[in-house]
Amino acid sequence: MEQEFRIEDRMDGGRSVITVVGEIDVATAPQLRESLHGVIAQGQATVVLDLLGVTFLDSTALGVLVGGLKRCRELGGELYIVVTDARLRKIFEITGLNKVFPIVDALAEVGAP
Amino acid sequence: MIGEPEAVGTETLGDGDRVVLTFPARVGFDIEELEDLRLAVGELCLLALQGSDARHGDLQLEFTISGEALDISCTLGGAAPQSGSRDEDRNAADELSEQILYALVDEHGREQEDGSVRAWLRKRRKGPLA
Numbered sequence: 001m002e003q004e005f006r007i008e009d010r011m012d013g014g015r016s017v018i019t020v021v022g023e024i025d026v027a028t029a030p031q032l033r034e035s036l037h038g039v040i041a042q043g044q045a046t047v048v049l050d051l052l053g054v055t056f057l058d059s060t061a062l063g064v065l066v067g068g069l070k071r072c073r074e075l076g077g078e079l080y081i082v083v084t085d086a087r088l089r090k091i092f093e094i095t096g097l098n099k100v101f102p103i104v105d106a107l108a109e110v111g112a113p
Numbered sequence: 114m115i116g117e118p119e120a121v122g123t124e125t126l127g128d129g130d131r132v133v134l135t136f137p138a139r140v141g142f143d144i145e146e147l148e149d150l151r152l153a154v155g156e157l158c159l160l161a162l163q164g165s166d167a168r169h170g171d172l173q174l175e176f177t178i179s180g181e182a183l184d185i186s187c188t189l190g191g192a193a194p195q196s197g198s199r200d201e202d203r204n205a206a207d208e209l210s211e212q213i214l215y216a217l218v219d220e221h222g223r224e225q226e227d228g229s230v231r232a233w234l235r236k237r238r239k240g241p242l243a
Contacts, residue, residue: 013231020234026159058213059156059159059206059210062206062209063205064205064206069204087148091152091213094216095213
């Protein structure tokens with residue numbers, strides 16, 4: 001059964017954290033874009049994107065992440081990706097994005113701002 | 114040989130990739146290959162949509178199984194040429210879509226003819242298909 005798609009954003013230890021649950025594809029990527037751009041527009045240059053609850057993502061999702069990363073870096077910040085699922089990590093690897101994004105296994109690995 | 118067209122509305126594209134795994138599963142692709150194909154079929158549909166202004170319409174998916182290869186084509190009918198500027202995120206996604214297909218399938222391509230866009234892929238297995 002398909003998992004319900006959900007996005008939440010919060011402040012955690014001075015960091016802006018966006019948590020996504022479910023599948024990020026052409027149908028749901030616009031919601032992620034809106035959330036990500038919204039957080040950055042509020043002045044958060046560094047954002048942590050928690051994908052631990054994500055079960056699938058495609059190029060549409062990656063496009064949103066790349067756009068978010070550009071915005072963060074233009075402001076002198078960073079976009080951290082928290083992901084452990086081997087299949088999701090494979091998608092980052094085959095697109096070379098594992099060398100572009102700082103990818104970590106847990107939120108705790110992202111240093112304090 | 115199995116060839117079964119299936120219409121998938123662009124608004125339900127996110128669901129189409131799950132439905133279509135029935136066919137490769139039936140002929141013995143393993144779990145990892147099915148996961149690759151699920152992602153690849155989604156990217157194939159996006160490839161068909163590239164360069165088009167289509168927001169509504171039908172995507173027709175066709176599966177052909179022969180020998181050790183599975184061929185999948187995705188046809189978007191009534192595809193108007195792209196007009197105006199494109200979303201920046203979508204441009205990045207188009208490049209990523211190509212990279213994903215290069216990595217997951219053996220061959221892929223896209224053709225335009227008579228107002229339709231057809232994207233296709235070929236995935237081979239090491240052994241013969243069931």
